[in-house]
Amino acid sequence: xxPQTIIAKRIAQELxxxxxxxxxxxxxxxxxxxxxxxxxxxxxxxxxxxGTGPIPEQGMSERYLTDAAGQPVSALPGACTFDxxxxxxLIRGGHLxxxxxxxxxxxxxxxxxxxxxxxKMVPGMxxxxxxxxxxxxxxxxxxxxxxxxxxxxxxxxxxxTSLRRIDLLVTELAVISFAEGVPTLLETAPDVSVHDVLxxxxxxxxxxxxxxxMNIGVxx
Amino acid sequence: xxxxxxxxxxxxxxxxxxxxxxxxxxxxxxxxxxxxxxxxGKRDLTVIANDTAAPGRGIGKLISADVVGRAIxxxxxxxxxxxxxxxxxxxxxxxxxxxTLIERIRSAGFGLGGVxxxxxxxxxxEEGKRQMEVDGKAYLLETALDADxxxxxxxxxxxYGNLVYALTSRNFNPVIAMAAKTVIVDAAHIVPVGMxxxxxxxxxxxxxxxxxxxx
Numbered sequence: 001x002x003p004q005t006i007i008a009k010r011i012a013q014e015l016x017x018x019x020x021x022x023x024x025x026x027x028x029x030x031x032x033x034x035x036x037x038x039x040x041x042x043x044x045x046x047x048x049x050x051g052t053g054p055i056p057e058q059g060m061s062e063r064y065l066t067d068a069a070g071q072p073v074s075a076l077p078g079a080c081t082f083d084x085x086x087x088x089x090l091i092r093g094g095h096l097x098x099x100x101x102x103x104x105x106x107x108x109x110x111x112x113x114x115x116x117x118x119x120k121m122v123p124g125m126x127x128x129x130x131x132x133x134x135x136x137x138x139x140x141x142x143x144x145x146x147x148x149x150x151x152x153x154x155x156x157x158x159x160x161t162s163l164r165r166i167d168l169l170v171t172e173l174a175v176i177s178f179a180e181g182v183p184t185l186l187e188t189a190p191d192v193s194v195h196d197v198l199x200x201x202x203x204x205x206x207x208x209x210x211x212x213x214m215n216i217g218v219x220x
Numbered sequence: 221x222x223x224x225x226x227x228x229x230x231x232x233x234x235x236x237x238x239x240x241x242x243x244x245x246x247x248x249x250x251x252x253x254x255x256x257x258x259x260x261g262k263r264d265l266t267v268i269a270n271d272t273a274a275p276g277r278g279i280g281k282l283i284s285a286d287v288v289g290r291a292i293x294x295x296x297x298x299x300x301x302x303x304x305x306x307x308x309x310x311x312x313x314x315x316x317x318x319x320t321l322i323e324r325i326r327s328a329g330f331g332l333g334g335v336x337x338x339x340x341x342x343x344x345x346e347e348g349k350r351q352m353e354v355d356g357k358a359y360l361l362e363t364a365l366d367a368d369x370x371x372x373x374x375x376x377x378x379x380y381g382n383l384v385y386a387l388t389s390r391n392f393n394p395v396i397a398m399a400a401k402t403v404i405v406d407a408a409h410i411v412p413v414g415m416x417x418x419x420x421x422x423x424x425x426x427x428x429x430x431x432x433x434x435x
Contacts, residue, residue: 046318047244047388063247064375064386069298070245070273075387083422084244084270084391085326088319092339122306122315123297124271125345130319133339163342 001216003172006189007141009034009216010170011100014139015041019097020090022046022131025069027141028100044096046127048087051079068127091127092134099135101128103142103169105156108203110165110178112140113158125161132162144171150202152176152183173197175214182206187214221381224430229404230256232430236289238266238367240325240396245271245298246278248389250373250406252432254278258285268325268367270318270392271295272302283311292365294318317345320362322395328366329398335362370400374423377407378414381428382421390422397423406432 001009004027012034015021020042023029032054035041043052045067052067053074061072090096105113112132115125132138142151152169169176174197175187184206188197190213198205230253233239243249249269257265258281267288272295273280282288283302290312296302305311316324323335336359340346350361372393375386383405385393397403405428 048391049388064389066247066388081387083394084322092319124295124315125317126295127318129317130339160343
């Protein structure tokens with residue numbers, strides 16, 4: 001299983017019926033593919049849509065129906081559309097149950113940096129600062145390391161997205177919770193040991209006794 | 221509300237004007253107005269919008285044609301030309317969190333001096349701003365943002381200028397229609413008065429100054 005699939009499958013288990021959920025661009029978008037059928041989740045696109053559905057079949061796209069990257073999507077029965085003030089009112093106002101975003105760094109305080117690398121990449125924060133500040137639960141989906149360096153660091157060196165502590169981090173190696181204020185290793189990937197995770201992580205992790213493997217449909 | 225030819229509508233916009241443009245990655249952006257601004261060779265506009273779309277699309281056309289002197293936007297990540305011109309010092313880019321940007325525009329349109337938002341506290345977005353504490357929680361004071369012109373794309377307009385938007389092309393459009401001195405609308409369909417139910421009107425006709433005539 002490739003890293004993205006492991007991350008997306010595991011995060012899908014965090015979503016429940018009736019939740020309002022925002023999925024960021026990249027790995028987070030794939031989370032929707034692994035929600036069990038029959039569970040109705042309200043996916044929000046911050047460009048003004050609740051009820052975002054799958055990418056339409058070839059030739060069936062509508063230029064006025066798009067996701068936050070401007071790409072064609074479909075809308076599920078019960079969908080609704082609104083302007084950007086309403087969309088960010090939902091996000092900032094405490095109405096969004098879960099936001100799933102990508103990350104560049106997460107640190108021991110649970111703070112996230114995900115919107116710029118000074119001098120290299122300045123895409124702008126878009127909706128990320130509002131999402132992390134306002135959502136009830138913040139889940140970060142990112143690969144554990146980049147170019148052999150841990151992205152889970154002692155202190156973020158890149159500009160922060162928010163002071164707000166994230167709730168959960170899922171990588172292709174581990175599930176790490178920040179719910180108790182310190183990064184705590186909750187699970188490891190099916191073929192990964194606690195030792196492997198600690199080796200690959202710059203931040204200090206709390207390791208409870210008997211850390212289980214992720215239950216994502218592959219034998220350990 | 222007056223109907224106006226595309227060319228004449230764009231002639232109203234002087235070099236150096238501040239212009240709000242509807243759209244999210246080009247979706248809901250009045251493309252004909254973008255093309256005409258580029259064709260007339262406008263210079264040094266301050267563009268206020270969600271993003272600069274992508275080359276060849278929406279506001280991306282204005283970036284490529286050197287129409288824009290300053291962009292106040294939340295995101296430029298999908299337009300490498302904007303990033304290149306920003307680094308080369310050809311365009312000033314003010315990056316504003318998306319929810320803050322739309323609320324600053326809404327404030328101007330709704331007669332407010334600004335809003336208090338928790339977004340950006342403790343990040344580079346707080347630089348130069350007043351921080352305030354209300355009931356023990358920290359907020360940034362984000363001031364109102366208005367403009368000389370708003371360029372709006374609607375799905376339907378009736379002959380008076382009552383507007384309806386389609387799906388995700390609504391985004392910034394109804395909010396900018398409140399916040400600019402002169403509001404210019406391009407509608408995909410122009411229909412007789414009475415065909416839009418009062419309950420379905422999103423932008424009241426009184427806000428619209430010009431509707432681009434269909435040929």
